Amino acid sequence: MTFVQVIDCRTSKVDELNKLMDNWVEATRGKRTATHSMVGRDRSDPTHVVEIVEFPSYEEAMRNSHLPETDRIFQELVAACDEAPRFTDLEVLRDEQLNKAVVRRFFEKVANERDLDAVDDLCTADYRHHDPSMSSYDLGAEQAKQEYREFLEAFEQTFTVESLTAEGDTVCARLTYEGRHVGAYRGMQPTEREISSTCQATFRLEGGRIAESWWNSDDLGVIKQLGVYAS
Numbered sequence: 001m002t003f004v005q006v007i008d009c010r011t012s013k014v015d016e017l018n019k020l021m022d023n024w025v026e027a028t029r030g031k032r033t034a035t036h037s038m039v040g041r042d043r044s045d046p047t048h049v050v051e052i053v054e055f056p057s058y059e060e061a062m063r064n065s066h067l068p069e070t071d072r073i074f075q076e077l078v079a080a081c082d083e084a085p086r087f088t089d090l091e092v093l094r095d096e097q098l099n100k101a102v103v104r105r106f107f108e109k110v111a112n113e114r115d116l117d118a119v120d121d122l123c124t125a126d127y128r129h130h131d132p133s134m135s136s137y138d139l140g141a142e143q144a145k146q147e148y149r150e151f152l153e154a155f156e157q158t159f160t161v162e163s164l165t166a167e168g169d170t171v172c173a174r175l176t177y178e179g180r181h182v183g184a185y186r187g188m189q190p191t192e193r194e195i196s197s198t199c200q201a202t203f204r205l206e207g208g209r210i211a212e213s214w215w216n217s218d219d220l221g222v223i224k225q226l227g228v229y230a231s
Contacts, residue, residue: 001057001058001091001092002054002055002056002057002091002092002095003054003055003056003057003058003060003061003089003090003091003092004052004053004054004089004090004092005052005053005055005061005087005088005089005090006050006051006052006087006088006089006090006103007050007051007052007053007085007087008048008050008085008086008087009018009048009049009050009051009077009081009085009152010047010048010049010050010081010082010083010110011049011080011082012047012082012127013080014041014046014047014049014075016080016189017039017049017077017080017139017207018039018082019075020073020076020077021037021039021051023073024069024070024073026146027069027072027073028064028067028069028070030071031067031069032064033055033056033061033063033064034053034054034061034064034107035054035055035056036052036053036054037051037052037053038051038052038053039051040051040052047082055151056057056173058089058091061089062143066188067216070125072099075089078096088118091124097166098208099166099169099171099205099208100164100166100171101201102122102171102205102208102209103171103173103205103210104161104163104164105118105122106118106122106203106210107159107161107173107175109122109226110122111148111152111157111159111177112148112158112159114152114153116145116148119141119144119145119148120141121212122209123141123209123210123211124206124207124210124211125141126140127140127141127144127209127210127211127213127214128140128211128213129141129143129210129212129213129215130205130212130213130214130215131213131214131215131216132216133215133217133219134147135147144191150185151185154181154182154183154185154190154194155179155180155181155182155183155185155195156179156180156182157177157178157195158177158178158179159175159176159177160175160176160177161174161175162175162176168200168207169204169205170202170203170204170205171202171203171205172200172201172202172203173200173201173202173203174197174198174200175198175200176196176197176198177196177197177198178194178195178196178201179194179196180192180193180194180195181193181194181195185189188226188228191226191227193225193226193227194225195222195226196225196226197217197218197221197222197225198217198218198221199215199218200215200216200217201213201214201215201216201219202214
């Protein structure tokens with residue numbers, strides 16, 4: 001279970017605290033078990049600094065705290081604070097990564113359930129789709145829906161989201177898909193051949209909706225599987 005440690009500090013030496021964090025990151029390279037660290041300062045009290053550190057589990061957090069480098073930096077942190085830091089240890093009960101959930105729903109509804117109207121709910125009105133395999137690298141929502149439909153109906157794919165990685169307003173997806181060539185597609189008549197391939201896509205979100213996306217897929221690999229191209 002994910003474990004989070006919250007460290008409350010009172011200090012007039014914020015720059016020194018930042019340097020200590022940099023030193024800890026460098027000193028524990030290849031050793032630390034922390035997966036995410038964030039430092040924030042209270043807008044209403046500039047001497048109130050909070051660090052939030054995430055670990056895969058409580059046990060991994062304990063391994064991290066027992067590193068000699070962690071202990072040394074901690075002692076220096078205490079010296080830089082105006083009063084003893086306060087620690088809050090949290091077992092994470094719920095972790096909603098909302099942007100990732102929107103992207104996952106995009107593949108569930110649009111790609112796998114063939115609900116093209118879901119694009120209107122999941123994407124912004126000025127959504128832009130960027131894909132070198134489409135008729136244009138810059139498509140609006142309506143044109144993108146039309147070309148999605150042609151592609152999905154021609155190959156009857158099932159998409160699997162292998163991984164999603166989120167940072168800020170951006171979500172990156174790694175995908176695999178399997179299908180069968182059952183319909184005409186860009187001049188290619190149905191071959192009834194089965195296909196499997198990989199795809200990567202990056203999404204930018206605004207206000208909980210997808211505003212822009214960039215796609216890269218193994219189109220040459222698919223063409224080879226259809227017997228259209230011989231290497």
